[in-house]
Structures are given as structure tokens and as C-alpha cells.
Amino acid sequence: xxxxxxxxxxxxxxxxxxxxxxxxxxxxxxxxxxxxxxxxxxxxxxxxxxxxxxxxxxxxxxxxxxxxxxxxxxxxxxxxxxxxxxxxxxxxxxxxxxxxxxxxxxxxxxxxxxxxxxxxxxxxxxxxxxxxxxxxxxxxxxxxxxxxxxxxxxxxxxxxxxxxxxxxxxxxxxxxxxxxxxxxxxxxxxxxxxxxxxxxxxxxxxxxxxxxxxxxxxxxxxxxxxxxxxxxxxxxxxxxxxxxxxxxxxxxxxxxxxxxxxxxxxxxxxxxxxxxxxxxxxxxxxxxxxxxxxxxxxxxxxxxxxxxxxxxxxxxxxxxxxxxxxxxxxxxxxxxxxx
Numbered sequence: 001x002x003x004x005x006x007x008x009x010x011x012x013x014x015x016x017x018x019x020x021x022x023x024x025x026x027x028x029x030x031x032x033x034x035x036x037x038x039x040x041x042x043x044x045x046x047x048x049x050x051x052x053x054x055x056x057x058x059x060x061x062x063x064x065x066x067x068x069x070x071x072x073x074x075x076x077x078x079x080x081x082x083x084x085x086x087x088x089x090x091x092x093x094x095x096x097x098x099x100x101x102x103x104x105x106x107x108x109x110x111x112x113x114x115x116x117x118x119x120x121x122x123x124x125x126x127x128x129x130x131x132x133x134x135x136x137x138x139x140x141x142x143x144x145x146x147x148x149x150x151x152x153x154x155x156x157x158x159x160x161x162x163x164x165x166x167x168x169x170x171x172x173x174x175x176x177x178x179x180x181x182x183x184x185x186x187x188x189x190x191x192x193x194x195x196x197x198x199x200x201x202x203x204x205x206x207x208x209x210x211x212x213x214x215x216x217x218x219x220x221x222x223x224x225x226x227x228x229x230x231x232x233x234x235x236x237x238x239x240x241x242x243x244x245x246x247x248x249x250x251x252x253x254x255x256x257x258x259x260x261x262x263x264x265x266x267x268x269x270x271x272x273x274x275x276x277x278x279x280x281x282x283x284x285x286x287x288x289x290x291x292x293x294x295x296x297x298x299x300x301x302x303x304x305x306x307x308x309x310x311x312x313x314x315x316x317x318x319x320x321x322x323x324x325x326x327x328x329x330x331x332x333x334x335x336x337x338x339x
Contacts, residue, residue, distance in 0.1 A: 001036050006091050010044065010045075014325045016062060018329045018330060040087060120139065126223070150332070153320075155320070155331060158305075158315060169309040174232060174272075175303070181202065182247050183297070218283070228271065242281065247267055298319055301317045303315055
């Protein structure tokens with residue numbers, strides 16, 4: 001039986017859902033791939049850090065967080081970067097909180113893992129939005145795998161689809177609705193709901209942050225379209241190069257006016273190549289009611305990828321939960337094993 005050792009940076013909702021999925025599929029992975037998968041390190045910001053080269057008891061770690069909010073035993077006095085530099089692992093799973101303006105410290109974590117010739121899976125979109133081309137080159141030079149399916153649409157196989165099944169098809173345009181918070185807010189405004197009430201309900205459901213500015217002002221969507229374009233179109237751009245406008249100025253009156261013209265308002269992400277350079281934009285748009293994007297409701301997301309050989313393919317992710325995020329990480333891990 002071969003072994004695959006993981007170091008998890010982050011043990012929030014996604015990290016714990018991934019740990020549960022590992023436990024659930026442990027025997028299936030052994031049967032199908034001949035690998036035993038072990039977590040040898042977990043680094044967190046506030047819950048403590050654990051290192052065990054023989055494998056951490058994930059059930060115990062999960063119980064600790066559920067009962068006490070932090071690890072109760074086996075903790076070490078090491079920083080996250082200490083763990084990246086010294087822990088015994090084959091794959092670094094980067095799930096630290098996003099810094100949408102720099103991509104750090106996730107970028108540094110990934111670079112250090114590559115310097116040790118370790119594979120990397122990231123659920124953090126920052127590195128893909130801010131430094132994808134350089135990170136990808138470093139992974140190639142180190143001879144390791146670098147996967148990031150979870151960064152844009154949870155577990156929806158967008159990058160894998162293009163990489164594996166659209167070979168030699170050149171992506172010429174990307175369009176989509178990629179931020180579920182703004183989609184939910186616009187839909188509720190169209191029903192006449194009060195903005196503050198919408199925010200409060202979204203926070204209770206867990207998909208609107210205490211400070212929703214990153215979503216409402218289009219920063220999250222800009223990072224996501226940047227990540228898509230960097231990977232799918234070799235754009236080599238950063239989020240601050242995206243023409244960005246959020247929904248902060250959209251009112252119920254604007255939505256009703258659009259409806260009177262047979263349209264709905266959506267925050268749309270776009271990217272295409274013009275004069276040899278990829279241009280990206282995030283902005284509210286009036287979409288005809290019959291357009292595919294107009295049907296995207298609640299927390300559903302969609303991306304349309306146009307290519308020279310297969311024309312346009314669209315992928316919907318219907319109202320994802322945290323389990324879809326966990327599956328994206330899990331699927332990337334299986335790619336590391338199989339490839």
C-alpha cells in the first residue's frame with residue numbers, strides 16, 4: 001500500500017468538510033488507487049497547530065473543534081510557515097483565508113512547498129489571481145503537481161474540463177456570474193426586500209460576510225474572473241487590472257426600471273482577447289429575460305467558455321454547499337494520486 005501524506009493549512013468549514021470526506025472515502029481510495037491517505041499536519045490561525053508524521057487522528061481533531069473550538073492535544077509551537085518548511089508531507093493543501101488584495105501569505109506558502117518539491121492543492125483564489133504564471137512555472141521546474149479547481153466555483157470541474165476534455169481548443173472568451181452573494185442580493189431586491197434585511201438573512205445562512213464589501217463592490221468577482229483568465233487564456237493579469245464596478249449603487253428602482261424593459265440586472269464577469277491582450281470586466285448589466293444568465297438565481301453560479309473548436313460551453317453550479325468545496329479539494333487530491 002502506497003502512502004500520500006497531506007499538510008492542511010486551514011481547518012475552517014472547508015477544511016473540516018474535506019477531513020470528513022477523507023474519512024468517508026478512506027477505504028474506497030485504498031481499493032481503487034492503492035493509496036493510504038494520511039494528514040500529517042494541520043495549521044490554523046486560532047485553533048492551534050498539530051504535527052504527527054504517523055498521521056493525525058482526524059476524528060479526534062474534528063471532535064476537538066466541535067466541542068472546544070480548538071485542538072486539545074498534540075499541538076506544537078510552530079507557525080504556519082514553520083509547518084510548510086519542516087513538516088513531513090507530500091501534498092500541501094492551502095486553505096488559509098483569502099487576502100484579496102495581495103494573495104499573501106498563501107503565495108509564499110505555495111512557493112516554499114515547491115522549493116521542497118511538494119505537490120500543492122489550493123482552494124485559495126489569491127495565488128491564482130495574483131501570481132499564477134510564475135507559480136505554474138515553479139511547479140513545472142520542481143516536477144510537481146499544482147491544482148486549484150476549488151478557487152472559482154467550488155467543486156465544479158471548470159479547469160479540469162478544459163484541461164482534460166478540450167485539448168487544443170483555444171479559449172477566446174469567458175463570461176459568467178461568479179459571485180453568489182451579489183446574485184442573491186439582486187434577486188431579493190427585485191422582490192422588494194429591504195437591503196439591511198437581505199444582509200442579515202444572508203449572514204444567518206452563512207454566505208454573506210460580516211463585512212460584505214468584498215462581494216458587493218465586485219472584488220471577489222474580479223479575483224475569480226482573473227483566475228479563470230490566467231489559467232484558461234494565459235492572461236497573466238492581476239485583479240487590479242480588471243475594470244470593476246460592483247452593485248453598491250443598484251437600487252430597487254433600478255431593478256424595476258430594467259424589468260419594465262424586459263431585463264434583469266446581474267453582476268456579470270467577462271474576459272476576452274483584443275489586440276493580443278486579454279481584457280477583463282466586472283459590472284452590473286441589464287440582461288434580457290430570455291438570456292441564460294437571467295435564469296441564474298439564489299446562490300447558483302454559471303460560467304460560459306467560448307472556444308475556437310467547440311464554440312460555447314456553459315457550466316452551472318446549483319446552490320452549492322460546503323460539501324462541494326470539499327469535493328473540489330478531494331478531486332484535486334485524486335488527480336495527484338492518479339497522475
